[in-house]
Amino acid sequence: KGYTPDFEGTENFRGRVVHPQKWTEDIDYDDKRVVVIGSGATAITLVPEMAKRAKHVTMLQRSPTYVVSAPEQDAMANGLRKRLPDWLVYSLVRWRNVIIGALFFWFCRRYPDKAKGFLLRRVREELGEDYDVDQHFTPRYNPWQERMCLVPNGDLFESLKSGETSVVT
Secondary structure, eight states: OOOOOOOTTGGGOOSOOOOGGGOOTTOOOTTOEEEEEOOSHHHHHHHHHHTTTSSEEEEEOSSOOEEEEEOSSOHHHHHHHTTSOHHHHHHHHHHHHHHHHHHHHHHHHHSHHHHHHHHHHHHHHHHOTTSOHHHHSOOSSOTTTSOEEEEETTHHHHHHHHTSEEEEO
């Protein structure tokens, strides 16, 4: 059961309030203004996907989350699959991901200021210098002290740049 906070005035809201874990097929958000409350993995992936049909989607967050963009497809794995058996590719790619993940976690914990700079530079590269990265994508905590979210293919950043979505902190 997902957490649903009490929002004062919800009873006066004329729209529909839906928890992502209670999504039903009859929910129609085509050409409507939508607010997604949160900044975790669910919000990060829902917002750009919903923007494809909604008039506008706003991600409303209490506080920012570290986000990092990565391709949905693994080019190395796809290349290796042409030459090696699937079981071997899976094993090699899995160990590569474990090692890179562990090294990145170590780097973030050992050198938090450098890690923070690295992550925020990447977000600025995605969104451009005019976007308020300090307000909307700079958490109060150091990288990996709390959550970090993956942005598949940079789709959240693309939807923000296009104006289909926005972030309110």
